[in-house]
Amino acid sequence: MHTANILQLGIKELRGLARDPMLLVLIAYAFTVSIYTASKAMPETLNRAAIAIVDEDQSPASSRIVTAFFPPYFSIPKLITQYEMDSRMDSGLDTFALDIPPNFQRDLLAGKSPTIQLNVDATRMSQAFSGGGYVQSIVSSEVSEFLNRYRSVASVPVDLTLRARFNQELNKGWFGAITNVISSITMLSIVLTGAALIREREHGTIEHLLVMPVTPTEIMVSKIWSMGLVVLLASAFSLVVVVQGLLAVPIEGSLALFLFGAALQLFATTCMGIFLATIAGTMPQFGLLLMMVLLPLQVLSGGVTPRESMPEIIQIIMLAAPNTHFVILAQSILFRGAGLDVVWPQLAALLAIGAILFFFSLRRFRQFLK
Amino acid sequence: MKPGPETIAAPAVSGKPVVRLAAVGLSYGKTRALDAVSLDMPSGCMVGLIGPDGVGKSSLLSLVAGARAIQDGRIEVLEGDMADRVHRRQVCPRIAYMPQGLGKNLYPTLSVFENVDFFGRLFGQDRAERERRIGALLESTGLAPFADRPAGKLSGGMKQKLGLCCALIHDPDLLILDEPTTGVDPLSRRQFWELIESIRAGRPGMSVIVATAYMEEAARFDWLIAMDAGRVLATGTPADLLAKTGASNLDAAFIALLPEEDRAGHREVVIPPRASGADGEIAIEAEHLSMRFGDFTAVDDVSFRIGRGEIFGFLGSNGCGKTTTMKMLTGLLAASEGTARLFGQEVDPDDMEVRRRVGYMSQAFSLYTELTVRQNLDLHARLFAMPAAAIPSRIEEMAQRFDLAEVMDALPDALPLGIRQRLSLAVAMIHAPDMLILDEPTSGVDPVARDGFWQILSDLSRKDQVTIFVSTHFMNEAELCDRISLMHAGKVLVSDTPAAIIAKRAAATLEESFIGYLEDAIGAGREMPVPTPVQSMAVDGTAPPPPAVPSTDRFFNLRRMLAYTRREALELQRDPIRATLAILGTVMLMFVVGYGINIDIEDLSFAVLDRDDTAISRDYALQIAGSRYFTEKAPITDYADLDRRMINGELSLAIEIPPGFGREVARGRNVEIGAWIDGAMPTRAETVRGYVQGMHQSWLTQKARELYGDAATVGDFQLAIRYRYNPGVESLVAMAPAVIPLLLLMIPAMLAVLSVVREKELGSIINFYVTPVTRLEFLIGKQLPYVALAMLNFFMLTAVAVFIFRVPFTGSFLAFTCAALLYVIVTTGMGLFISTFMNSQIAAIFGTALITLIPAVQYSGMIDPVSSLQGVGALIGRIYPTTYFVTISRGTFSKALDFSDLWGSFVPLLIAVPVLLGLSAILLKKQAG
Numbered sequence A: 001m002h003t004a005n006i007l008q009l010g011i012k013e014l015r016g017l018a019r020d021p022m023l024l025v026l027i028a029y030a031f032t033v034s035i036y037t038a039s040k041a042m043p044e045t046l047n048r049a050a051i052a053i054v055d056e057d058q059s060p061a062s063s064r065i066v067t068a069f070f071p072p073y074f075s076i077p078k079l080i081t082q083y084e085m086d087s088r089m090d091s092g093l094d095t096f097a098l099d100i101p102p103n104f105q106r107d108l109l110a111g112k113s114p115t116i117q118l119n120v121d122a123t124r125m126s127q128a129f130s131g132g133g134y135v136q137s138i139v140s141s142e143v144s145e146f147l148n149r150y151r152s153v154a155s156v157p158v159d160l161t162l163r164a165r166f167n168q169e170l171n172k173g174w175f176g177a178i179t180n181v182i183s184s185i186t187m188l189s190i191v192l193t194g195a196a197l198i199r200e201r202e203h204g205t206i207e208h209l210l211v212m213p214v215t216p217t218e219i220m221v222s223k224i225w226s227m228g229l230v231v232l233l234a235s236a237f238s239l240v241v242v243v244q245g246l247l248a249v250p251i252e253g254s255l256a257l258f259l260f261g262a263a264l265q266l267f268a269t270t271c272m273g274i275f276l277a278t279i280a281g282t283m284p285q286f287g288l289l290l291m292m293v294l295l296p297l298q299v300l301s302g303g304v305t306p307r308e309s310m311p312e313i314i315q316i317i318m319l320a321a322p323n324t325h326f327v328i329l330a331q332s333i334l335f336r337g338a339g340l341d342v343v344w345p346q347l348a349a350l351l352a353i354g355a356i357l358f359f360f361s362l363r364r365f366r367q368f369l370k
Numbered sequence B: 001m002k003p004g005p006e007t008i009a010a011p012a013v014s015g016k017p018v019v020r021l022a023a024v025g026l027s028y029g030k031t032r033a034l035d036a037v038s039l040d041m042p043s044g045c046m047v048g049l050i051g052p053d054g055v056g057k058s059s060l061l062s063l064v065a066g067a068r069a070i071q072d073g074r075i076e077v078l079e080g081d082m083a084d085r086v087h088r089r090q091v092c093p094r095i096a097y098m099p100q101g102l103g104k105n106l107y108p109t110l111s112v113f114e115n116v117d118f119f120g121r122l123f124g125q126d127r128a129e130r131e132r133r134i135g136a137l138l139e140s141t142g143l144a145p146f147a148d149r150p151a152g153k154l155s156g157g158m159k160q161k162l163g164l165c166c167a168l169i170h171d172p173d174l175l176i177l178d179e180p181t182t183g184v185d186p187l188s189r190r191q192f193w194e195l196i197e198s199i200r201a202g203r204p205g206m207s208v209i210v211a212t213a214y215m216e217e218a219a220r221f222d223w224l225i226a227m228d229a230g231r232v233l234a235t236g237t238p239a240d241l242l243a244k245t246g247a248s249n250l251d252a253a254f255i256a257l258l259p260e261e262d263r264a265g266h267r268e269v270v271i272p273p274r275a276s277g278a279d280g281e282i283a284i285e286a287e288h289l290s291m292r293f294g295d296f297t298a299v300d301d302v303s304f305r306i307g308r309g310e311i312f313g314f315l316g317s318n319g320c321g322k323t324t325t326m327k328m329l330t331g332l333l334a335a336s337e338g339t340a341r342l343f344g345q346e347v348d349p350d351d352m353e354v355r356r357r358v359g360y361m362s363q364a365f366s367l368y369t370e371l372t373v374r375q376n377l378d379l380h381a382r383l384f385a386m387p388a389a390a391i392p393s394r395i396e397e398m399a400q401r402f403d404l405a406e407v408m409d410a411l412p413d414a415l416p417l418g419i420r421q422r423l424s425l426a427v428a429m430i431h432a433p434d435m436l437i438l439d440e441p442t443s444g445v446d447p448v449a450r451d452g453f454w455q456i457l458s459d460l461s462r463k464d465q466v467t468i469f470v471s472t473h474f475m476n477e478a479e480l481c482d483r484i485s486l487m488h489a490g491k492v493l494v495s496d497t498p499a500a501i502i503a504k505r506a507a508a509t510l511e512e513s514f515i516g517y518l519e520d521a522i523g524a525g526r527e528m529p530v531p532t533p534v535q536s537m538a539v540d541g542t543a544p545p546p547p548a549v550p551s552t553d554r555f556f557n558l559r560r561m562l563a564y565t566r567r568e569a570l571e572l573q574r575d576p577i578r579a580t581l582a583i584l585g586t587v588m589l590m591f592v593v594g595y596g597i598n599i600d601i602e603d604l605s606f607a608v609l610d611r612d613d614t615a616i617s618r619d620y621a622l623q624i625a626g627s628r629y630f631t632e633k634a635p636i637t638d639y640a641d642l643d644r645r646m647i648n649g650e651l652s653l654a655i656e657i658p659p660g661f662g663r664e665v666a667r668g669r670n671v672e673i674g675a676w677i678d679g680a681m682p683t684r685a686e687t688v689r690g691y692v693q694g695m696h697q698s699w700l701t702q703k704a705r706e707l708y709g710d711a712a713t714v715g716d717f718q719l720a721i722r723y724r725y726n727p728g729v730e731s732l733v734a735m736a737p738a739v740i741p742l743l744l745l746m747i748p749a750m751l752a753v754l755s756v757v758r759e760k761e762l763g764s765i766i767n768f769y770v771t772p773v774t775r776l777e778f779l780i781g782k783q784l785p786y787v788a789l790a791m792l793n794f795f796m797l798t799a800v801a802v803f804i805f806r807v808p809f810t811g812s813f814l815a816f817t818c819a820a821l822l823y824v825i826v827t828t829g830m831g832l833f834i835s836t837f838m839n840s841q842i843a844a845i846f847g848t849a850l851i852t853l854i855p856a857v858q859y860s861g862m863i864d865p866v867s868s869l870q871g872v873g874a875l876i877g878r879i880y881p882t883t884y885f886v887t888i889s890r891g892t893f894s895k896a897l898d899f900s901d902l903w904g905s906f907v908p909l910l911i912a913v914p915v916l917l918g919l920s921a922i923l924l925k926k927q928a929g
Helices: A003-018 A021-031 A033-041 A060-066 A082-090 A104-109 A125-148 A172-202 A205-210 A216-246 A255-279 A283-300 A312-320 A322-335 A340-369 B057-065 B085-094 B112-122 B127-141 B156-168 B186-202 B238-245 B250-257 B322-329 B352-356 B373-383 B388-401 B417-429 B447-464 B498-505 B510-522 B558-574 B576-596 B615-625 B639-647 B661-667 B682-708 B731-762 B766-770 B775-804 B813-835 B841-859 B871-879 B881-894 B899-923
Strands: A051-055 A096-100 A115-121 A158-165 B019-028 B031-041 B046-050 B072-077 B095-098 B174-178 B207-212 B223-228 B231-236 B282-293 B296-307 B311-315 B337-342 B358-361 B435-439 B467-472 B483-488 B491-496 B604-610 B630-632 B653-657 B671-678 B718-724
Touching (some): A003 A021, A003 A172, A003 A216, A021 A033, A033 A172, A033 A216, A051 A060, A060 A096, A060 A125, A082 A096, A082 A115, A096 A125, A104 A125, A115 A125, A125 B682, A125 B718, A158 B682, A172 A216, A172 A255, A172 A283, A172 A322, A205 A216, A216 A340, A255 A322, A255 A340, A283 A322, A283 B731, A283 B841, A312 A322, B031 B057, B031 B223, B031 B231, B046 B057, B057 B072, B057 B174, B085 B095, B095 B156, B095 B766, B112 B127, B112 B558, B127 B156, B127 B186, B156 B174, B156 B186, B186 B510, B223 B238, B223 B250, B231 B238, B231 B250, B238 B250, B282 B322, B282 B467, B296 B322, B296 B483, B296 B491, B311 B322, B352 B358, B358 B417, B373 B388, B373 B417, B417 B435, B417 B447, B435 B447, B447 B467, B483 B498, B491 B498, B491 B510, B558 B576, B576 B731, B604 B615, B604 B639, B604 B682, B615 B682, B639 B671, B671 B682, B731 B775, B731 B813, B731 B841, B731 B881, B775 B899, B813 B841, B841 B871
Parallel strands (some): A051 A096, A115 B718, B046 B223, B095 B174, B174 B207, B311 B483, B358 B435, B435 B467, B604 B653
Antiparallel strands (some): B223 B231, B282 B296, B483 B491, B653 B671
């Protein structure tokens, strides 16, 4: 293996990339605009949840409850009749429908413990749970404030102080930004190396390389380092300028350690790109294959929903994917400020997966050249 | 039969011209392809368009055929203006157009019969008529025995005959052939022209326009147009052109017609004879080389020896094994049998030393188009490990020798073909190799550049003693070689000096003798029966179809539409990878997303820092540990331990119970329990917060009962929560009905986009341009198979949801199915709409992913209800069709609804169908831009 050849071939890849403005725009877009908008567009868990109220009591107590719901968590409640309630929920207009029974205030003051009914559209999982909790606590506090004017209550004096660490406000945008950086890293590294290889074959230049004193290993390594470098630089830029700067997401840990992890991730994903390119015969097949691979990588790696909640078997299978380790590593370093002592198992796993993918795709690549 | 100018009775070049061009111009971006071309082509004869590649021949023909939109000037074909859409529609059934490239407008996975049949349908012929015509055409072209063979597996000559069958299916009055014989072996070429002659004999009124790079073919045509650099140099009969220039053959005549500056420096190639006794050293030696790919033998027992400094030619048609042999010699392919030696050493793909002595120039120009000329030379010099100090001077030397000095900083794509060819050679020569292997180096190069190129080869061979191994299908190039081998179907037929080969067959020319050898090899027409004269299709009684399309058929004809449907379905059926990905891929993604987007949160890890350690504090911890949401880990020992375990993500929740907790509670004093949640993942953190608060509340209630008695347990009021439609609040029940719309959008749209963009990229879109198919027929015809495939997907996905995910289906399945049908018509329609403004497949893939995935996932109510969105997101959500299908899907799955409840969501889908189809029809171009 000649380092000079690897260097020269890699420079050739970089020059080629510099001549493809469309691809450069795509890279720039993926690491700036896309991350910024995705982070800004992440709705809060409860944002303008549609609520309707059937007020059959029409008392001061019930109107107190009605006025307690307002944006941004809830939409201004629609006052509807009981008859409308079902059809509105059926057509998906309301997520919550609160039914305050007749004589609610009278029963409340009489200590008869009246029942308010809350209907939740449970097909909207994201709002059903947290929204239900909010509705409950809003109604409770309104009712107890209302009652406090009339009597005092006995209760156990234990308070629960809840604090969220690492992201006190539980700002979803922070997490969204990092998840998107990870997605962009994965997608671009696979696309750039894979498409570069297919393009060389379609243009007949790969054969040409092979008649020169250059080995397949050198060709592959040159593609890995050059494309990996581009993505690494782009992600560093994106983290510093877009995530830390524009989005003002505080980064707890060491950026250098994260970039080192990203380099290992790139090693694994660029090898994967070459592997996919050797399987796909043509660009369209590569495109379809890409979707089949990217979606599971992103959805099941723990970046979208927590790994703990996935079926055991999927958790185990996904240990073989570099993204799983990279997502853990990114969360640990960027949010929790973890150091090398904490993330070394992930680094080791990435290195191992990368090495296996490298040798596997090198073998495929050699066969593919024949 | 040897057709020559004298064998064709000069037709009466009279009557109205079949084609009239007036000041026609055409530009591709900054490149001017045609410039002020004005001429009249006589009708009823063979018109030849001659000139090298890239001078505008193909552009001119595609304009005449109506395949390309006119930019400047006026074109009249068959007495009407081609800029006029009505005229184009009327004459297109009378024109047949065969574009350049072997089988470019054919469908490689379809059989011979299916290909011709497709064209028959496009011209609205009924079954009986098609079968009669196809039978007659295949019989007369000798393709009948191969009717079931896929077009992609035909030889070059047979592909061109098939192309001709497709062109002749509708009895055209004007036949346009763009380089029909390039890359075809001489025998097939001769047969092809004989076929054309017999067709013309059967249809004397038919005009034929042919572009060709072979001057010897052009000599037999009735009337010629010589072109160069987008301009017409001269027109007239071959005799006129010869007389005008005083040249003995058309090659020379063409060179004489070129402007002065282009022909400056041109001289006949003279290759001095090799010094006798030079064949001491053997440079290349092949012994019994064979190459098999599966059952197919590409190269069969080939042996030869080439001496140092010799120019050795390999002659044969496309696909005869020339390139494979060259690849074996360079070590690109390992031979199945036999050995190849370079300079006495066996070829070893891993031996880098041998590679340094070889320069290779391949058929596809192996230049990096993204690097400048200088960078290309520099890269190759470095890869061949030349000393860094020597590189600049060597690059200068090559620039001088190959006359590249003025273009050193240009990109190869911006250079004319001839210069690019010299650059390729310079790149192959940069490291001063002892041997050059050139695979069809001059295809498409004009005669002047070609002669210049051969002069360089001659110098290299004679002066520098470089061994040159070259493959070609030009006879006049072969004649320049010291020795040549004729190859056919993987075998070497003969190997000798050109003169000896001609002498052996007692033939007049090399081509004659080659044809002689080919005929011997094939066994006198086993594969190619002598064509029977083709009569007009109308000869057996039925009248030819009226040229004008009946008015009822003008805008929509079911048969033409179904022609596309049928073809698309056949292609899909024969591309197993695409079909498999489309069918199994959706099911796989359904599993992935179904399990992956999981909102049930369970088994979260937590631990307690219990600084009290009394019965009551343990009771508190037990409350949490006992729930199914949390799993307790080893207790936390101190704050440092808490920090460490939260930082490494081991704990999602840490609880701190203060010292004296039990005592304080008993006394009724205020105490505070601390809880830390890992906020790195906000969604999870919110859920944890909800759980903890709920459990804290219920613990308080329980304690209150213990402390104050039952009276305190009855709340002020009750809040009865009914989780409707999904009482178990299960993620899958909520997600599966929303994932089906997502998948029915992504995959069908992607397939529909690619089905059109692929035709654009591969060139078969031309059939849409030049046949009477209307835009609507094309669009709907292409859409139908994908709608059918998507419906198959729909049933599979629903089955997975109901039987595997166990999501209860409570509503009207009929309503759901009807909505799905509408929805997939919309999604495939979106794909077709996107395809109207995409030109490359990879851009189409990215574009479709962007346009479908993001709106469908984020703004269509899949996760966050549309009513909660604001701004642009809300707007997109309200017009995006997925929103409405998600409502219908959830309504029929979980809410027990049917048509009467959901009609409001059907309306937007019903509107979207014609809107998308109309937009696509308007934007789709019926001519190339």
